[in-house]
Amino acid sequence: MRYYFGPAGKPISFPGRAIEDIPKFLREIGLNAMEYEAVRSVRISEERARALGERALEFNVKLSLHAPYALNLAAASEDTLNNSIARLVAATRASMWMKSFITVFHVGYYGEYSRREALKRAIEALRRVEMLMETEGIVGVWLGPETMGKLRQIGSLEEVLDICKALEKARPVIDFPHLYARSRGEKYRHYRDFVETIELLERELGTEAIKPLHLHFTEVEYGSRGEIRHHPIGSGYGPSFENLARALIETGVEAVIISESPLLEKDAIKMKKILEDILSSSGSF
Numbered sequence: 495m496r497y498y499f500g501p502a503g504k505p506i507s508f509p510g511r512a513i514e515d516i517p518k519f520l521r522e523i524g525l526n527a528m529e530y531e532a533v534r535s536v537r538i539s540e541e542r543a544r545a546l547g548e549r550a551l552e553f554n555v556k557l558s559l560h561a562p563y564a565l566n567l568a569a570a571s572e573d574t575l576n577n578s579i580a581r582l583v584a585a586t587r588a589s590m591w592m593k594s595f596i597t598v599f600h601v602g603y604y605g606e607y608s609r610r611e612a613l614k615r616a617i618e619a620l621r622r623v624e625m626l627m628e629t630e631g632i633v634g635v636w637l638g639p640e641t642m643g644k645l646r647q648i649g650s651l652e653e654v655l656d657i658c659k660a661l662e663k664a665r666p667v668i669d670f671p672h673l674y675a676r677s678r679g680e681k682y683r684h685y686r687d688f689v690e691t692i693e694l695l696e697r698e699l700g701t702e703a704i705k706p707l708h709l710h711f712t713e714v715e716y717g718s719r720g721e722i723r724h725h726p727i728g729s730g731y732g733p734s735f736e737n738l739a740r741a742l743i744e745t746g747v748e749a750v751i752i753s754e755s756p757l758l759e760k761d762a763i764k765m766k767k768i769l770e771d772i773l774s775s776s777g778s779f
């Protein structure tokens with residue numbers, strides 16, 4: 495399997511109640527991935543998480559997990575920093591229970607620090623996270639720093655690359671709409687920009703680090719400070735999924751594409767169809 499498509503969180507049209515029934519539902523509607531959203535806090539019990547993981551394996555659904563938003567790994571306050579570290583470790587623990595391959599997280603904010611100093615602090619905090627994971631025996635889970643859409647957030651492409659290079663357990667999570675919003679629509683207008691980014695990741699981190707490459711996609715509205723809100727695929731805000739799809743096909747990279755559109759699974763299906771149409775018209779499908 496080269497491409498995995500799925501929603502960020504519980505599908506909107508999922509008729510059931512039990513979370514462990516979601517993988518079967520996703521397969522029925524033609525999808526094979528889901529990013530479990532623990533974005534408020536990590537509340538899932540070990541039993542539930544393990545049940546979800548078993549069913550995901552059974553139905554061949556690739557799972558990832560998004561850590562709580564309330565994280566700041568460059569926080570000036572010692573308390574905030576320690577809480578952030580504890581929350582991220584808890585997220586990796588739940589990830590391991592459900593056999594999710596990566597724990598996606600937002601690194602934090604520059605705050606009063608220079609960009610360089612904030613990044614350095616975040617890397618130090620993440621080294622502590624790695625140590626705690628090791629002490630606790632949390633294995634099989636990557637740490638996934640995400641590229642961020644607001645200019646006050648740590649998470650340019652270069653910063654995510656630096657974090658991945660500095661840590662043993664980190665792999666990049668590329669949110670192209672965030673990078674597009676961060677550049678205020680200057681980058682990722684052309685498919686060559688997507689190709690260049692994928693090739694840069696491969697060159698800087700090695701092929702294994704992006705096997706598979708974890709991606710978020712939606713169309714996004716931006717302003718002078720970056721990201722404002724998400725819009726459905728095809729709404730015209732950009733970036734265009736066709737361009738990403740062409741870049742994925744050209745580079746041959748294996749990818750997990752998580753729909754963060756307001757339409758979640760409906761747009762995951764739409765993106766899958768767009769990619770398949772390009773593949774079949776290029777004769778390589």
Ligand SMILES: [Zn+2]
Nearest residue numbers: 560599600640
């Ligand atoms: Zn995120």
